[in-house]
Amino acid sequence: MSKSKKTESSVTRRGFLKGAATAAAGAAALTNVAVTSAGAAQGRSAALDSAPPPSPGQVERDAGNVRPPETLRPGERAVVRPGSDLMVQVLRDLGIEYIAGNPGSSFEGLQESIINFGNPPNRMPEFITALHEESAVTMAHGYGKATARPMCALLHGTIGVQHAAMSIYQAYYDRTPALLLAGRDLGFIAAHSANDMAGMVRSFTKWDAQPRTLAESLAAIQRAYNEAITPPCGPTLVVVDIELQKEEARDLNVPAYTAPKVPGIDANQAREIAKALLDAQNPRIAVGRLRTPDGVQLAVQLAELVGASTSTSATQGPMSFPQRHPLCGPGASTAYDYTLGFEAPAAQVSLSGPTLSTLLSRDTTNIGFGGIAPGVSRAGAGGAPRGRTIEIDAEASLPILVEETRRQMTPDRKRLIQERATKHAAANEQARMEELRSALEQKRAGWDASPISTARIYAELWPLIADEDWILSSPSSFSGGHNAQLWDHNKPYSYLGGQGAGGMGYGAPASVGAALAAKSRGQIVINVQTDGDLNYAPGVLWTAVHHELPMLTVMHNNRAWHQELMFVEYMCGVRGRGGDRGHIGTTLREPHIDYRMMAAGYGMAGEGPITDPTKLGAALKRGLVSVKRGQPYLIDVITQPR
Amino acid sequence: MRSRTQIAFTLAAAMAALAFQIVPTHAQAPASPATGNPANGKKLYEAYTCYACHGFNGETGARAFVSNRSANLATESSFIAFLRARANLAPTQPSTRMPNYSAATLPDAQAKDIFAYIRTFKSHAPPVDQIPVFNQILTEAQKPYKP
Numbered sequence A: 001m002s003k004s005k006k007t008e009s010s011v012t013r014r015g016f017l018k019g020a021a022t023a024a025a026g027a028a029a030l031t032n033v034a035v036t037s038a039g040a041a042q043g044r045s046a047a048l049d050s051a052p053p054p055s056p057g058q059v060e061r062d063a064g065n066v067r068p069p070e071t072l073r074p075g076e077r078a079v080v081r082p083g084s085d086l087m088v089q090v091l092r093d094l095g096i097e098y099i100a101g102n103p104g105s106s107f108e109g110l111q112e113s114i115i116n117f118g119n120p121p122n123r124m125p126e127f128i129t130a131l132h133e134e135s136a137v138t139m140a141h142g143y144g145k146a147t148a149r150p151m152c153a154l155l156h157g158t159i160g161v162q163h164a165a166m167s168i169y170q171a172y173y174d175r176t177p178a179l180l181l182a183g184r185d186l187g188f189i190a191a192h193s194a195n196d197m198a199g200m201v202r203s204f205t206k207w208d209a210q211p212r213t214l215a216e217s218l219a220a221i222q223r224a225y226n227e228a229i230t231p232p233c234g235p236t237l238v239v240v241d242i243e244l245q246k247e248e249a250r251d252l253n254v255p256a257y258t259a260p261k262v263p264g265i266d267a268n269q270a271r272e273i274a275k276a277l278l279d280a281q282n283p284r285i286a287v288g289r290l291r292t293p294d295g296v297q298l299a300v301q302l303a304e305l306v307g308a309s310t311s312t313s314a315t316q317g318p319m320s321f322p323q324r325h326p327l328c329g330p331g332a333s334t335a336y337d338y339t340l341g342f343e344a345p346a347a348q349v350s351l352s353g354p355t356l357s358t359l360l361s362r363d364t365t366n367i368g369f370g371g372i373a374p375g376v377s378r379a380g381a382g383g384a385p386r387g388r389t390i391e392i393d394a395e396a397s398l399p400i401l402v403e404e405t406r407r408q409m410t411p412d413r414k415r416l417i418q419e420r421a422t423k424h425a426a427a428n429e430q431a432r433m434e435e436l437r438s439a440l441e442q443k444r445a446g447w448d449a450s451p452i453s454t455a456r457i458y459a460e461l462w463p464l465i466a467d468e469d470w471i472l473s474s475p476s477s478f479s480g481g482h483n484a485q486l487w488d489h490n491k492p493y494s495y496l497g498g499q500g501a502g503g504m505g506y507g508a509p510a511s512v513g514a515a516l517a518a519k520s521r522g523q524i525v526i527n528v529q530t531d532g533d534l535n536y537a538p539g540v541l542w543t544a545v546h547h548e549l550p551m552l553t554v555m556h557n558n559r560a561w562h563q564e565l566m567f568v569e570y571m572c573g574v575r576g577r578g579g580d581r582g583h584i585g586t587t588l589r590e591p592h593i594d595y596r597m598m599a600a601g602y603g604m605a606g607e608g609p610i611t612d613p614t615k616l617g618a619a620l621k622r623g624l625v626s627v628k629r630g631q632p633y634l635i636d637v638i639t640q641p642r
Numbered sequence B: 001m002r003s004r005t006q007i008a009f010t011l012a013a014a015m016a017a018l019a020f021q022i023v024p025t026h027a028q029a030p031a032s033p034a035t036g037n038p039a040n041g042k043k044l045y046e047a048y049t050c051y052a053c054h055g056f057n058g059e060t061g062a063r064a065f066v067s068n069r070s071a072n073l074a075t076e077s078s079f080i081a082f083l084r085a086r087a088n089l090a091p092t093q094p095s096t097r098m099p100n101y102s103a104a105t106l107p108d109a110q111a112k113d114i115f116a117y118i119r120t121f122k123s124h125a126p127p128v129d130q131i132p133v134f135n136q137i138l139t140e141a142q143k144p145y146k147p
Helices: A003-013 A015-020 A024-041 A056-063 A083-093 A105-116 A133-147 A157-173 A214-229 A242-246 A267-279 A293-306 A356-362 A394-408 A411-443 A454-465 A507-519 A540-546 A562-574 A595-601 A613-628 B002-022 B038-047 B076-084 B108-119 B132-141
Strands: A098-101 A126-129 A152-156 A178-184 A207-209 A235-241 A283-287 A309-311 A338-342 A349-351 A388-390 A470-472 A524-530 A551-557 A605-610 A633-638
Touching: A083 A105, A083 A214, A083 A242, A098 A105, A098 A133, A105 A126, A105 A152, A105 A178, A105 A242, A126 A540, A133 A152, A133 A157, A133 A178, A133 A507, A133 A540, A152 A157, A157 A178, A157 A235, A178 A214, A178 A242, A207 A214, A214 A235, A235 A242, A267 A293, A267 A338, A267 A394, A283 A293, A293 A394, A293 A411, A338 A394, A411 A454, A411 B132, A454 A524, A454 A551, A454 A613, A454 B132, A470 A507, A507 A524, A507 A540, A507 A551, A524 A613, A551 A595, A551 A605, A551 A613, A595 A605, A595 A633, A605 A613, A613 A633, B038 B108, B076 B108
Parallel strands: A098 A126, A098 A152, A152 A178, A178 A235, A207 A235, A283 A309, A283 A338, A338 A349, A349 A388, A470 A524, A524 A551, A551 A633, A605 A633
Antiparallel strands: none
8 A cells, every 4th residue: 555545544534533523623633644644655754853742632632632522412422332342342252361461542442442342341351451562462372372262462553563572473483373453543652653563573473454444453353363373373463543443333243253264184185094094003193283172182082093102292382192191102012104293293194284484475574584484594493304294284184084084994993903002001101100210210319409409399399280270381491391201291281382482581471371261261370480581571470460360480590591601601611711700691699589579569479589498398389279269379499500 | 724623623522522421430439539628619619600500419400410420520630631621612503511611710729629529419319219299299190091
């Protein structure tokens, strides 16, 4: 769209105000916007100008002096069915539970609808008060990984989008659905608006739109939802102009919603794979990260149908095969004669959905992000597939595959499969117990040490939560990854995995997002929180308290960005300049940060710092009691580095 | 010339790294004398952030000292030689391997103090079956799987 057309449509959007007519202040505001846009069309560089003084209309608006048109009767409102009410209706119909935002004038209309629309006033989506846009989007990221459904985040103009940029980037790399709405107000603070606001994050969002009408806005939100949940899943962004939020909707209806259809393998491919699975004497299924819990359930059905031993990525991230399922493990024999991968490499056939590289056309300025764009990163994007890869979504392929396998099943095969499955179960059980005993032998090292070993944190937690419906929301790689050996990851949401793009400031807000999901589902969230990570945006602790979220935070407080400390120490050694200054810029000392006090400042109950390992177990019990009451709790534990 | 130097450095680094991996281990704890001052060694151990990889007590981390029978820890001289023989060319990717400690920045006397401190490390870990939480974990593991 050309700038002159933008100006035209900008004025057109304000037609409802013209119709209502009358208020001189409103007319003044319109005039100001039109002039600004016209100036842009003439090639003026707003960036080179000093910030313009507020117009008379803006001053009036700020002062709240705009009065209802005189043509209305006393008590009658000019707008009785604001456009943003319909936006909320669309979100509600899509099942969006939460919408996190840090207040901003560019979405004041939408925010008012979220809190007041309907009778009784709206409760879903519930407005979640975020203290930073980065936190709001990372909440959606954590929620998306726990549920496979988008949560919404509100971003205020250009500044909100930029605050959110890193977290959008992480959700994108993590292929996690999230629905972002950015308010735009061309008539208020010039620096908060832009012609193409989504352009700032286009190269790392799945889809975006800047609708020109209310009707388009409603359709755009629906499409953004669909794009977010369609592989490759990811964050999507709709820019919603303030005028459309405030426009009188009159008799406009919410458009009918159509769910997306994700293509899977065809009937021929299903027949071929089902036959191979059933003909094999020792088939193997490798399950990576599927899209939803339904996909996980289907993978379990198929593995049970064919009696295949199965591998899982449940200890690395969400939506994979249950770790304790009897078929999960190496099986009775590792001489597999047919291997099938679902979003995982396999020797024979792998079904792998579209990757982020299919979205490269959105990177119009050729930023070329590593691991997505070809030839960018020396680190590469992972191992090459070993066998034949069918580039098709695995989850969407599973229903026809299960159906076809059932169709080809014979009583003889069924009997053989049952015998095989029994052998696999026994072998897997033995292997699992051997691995556990071996892990315990390793993890007893430093059991009574102070500072406290990270293994002890995970070991003490497990018996306390094993019978709970829990989510481990924080990445565990920096904390030793002890959950992988000590805990059972049996639910699609047991462990939410890493940050997405390795960006810090993720653990706490992602845990808040997971806890939002947990709250309405009777679950609890465990956040083993690294100290460096928490300090990026600790305000999320307040959000957790304010919304009474079931989140237990256990600090892995090693008083450093420890990975970086080791890197810098290595460099000191390589260059022969000594390691006694390696702590500069990599440690959090002098003073030590008191996380219990930090939590208390945000209203969160907690205790610590704990240095005596014998006091850890009781503290964890107290924390869980609090969390089950809906009161988040933080335990500051002074730990060994790793 | 530059590339040859790089290759030489890389080879030296690789050999040093390899030495750390393949030096034969001792079946029993070394008995050679430690002549340094362990109290000063403790200060140096912390100042040089040895704890980063070896744990504050030598019991945890990526390279715990307790139960480490590497020949590099057998004697003061082998320890010092090991410190001096680490890589002096950085790989392109960040590394968490053992850094080099040159004599110019960590004199032999200080290295001996650190060695003496390392020698004080002992395992305080109870056997697995005497850790109640571990027994609970084993009990949990034996419960039948519930989808």
